Amino acid sequence: PTIHFVDEHYDTGRILAQRAVRVLANDIAEELATRILKEEHRLYVETVEALCEERIVWRDDDIPLIRSKDNPNEFS
Numbered sequence: 001p002t003i004h005f006v007d008e009h010y011d012t013g014r015i016l017a018q019r020a021v022r023v024l025a026n027d028i029a030e031e032l033a034t035r036i037l038k039e040e041h042r043l044y045v046e047t048v049e050a051l052c053e054e055r056i057v058w059r060d061d062d063i064p065l066i067r068s069k070d071n072p073n074e075f076s
Contacts, residue, residue: 047066
């Protein structure tokens, strides 16, 4: 799943966070979609919290990083 800002086009806003979800060899579409949605819900909450706390920073190549709450020098 990808969390991004909304702009005037579909799914083109600046990315705030992404997370990988494992695709299993025996997955059916519904099972994979359920896992992705579950991870998207977790990531959305974490991202909004980090955004409100100003813990999201972008590398020079525009990759977003989220600073750890406990240690600002660590990223998740």
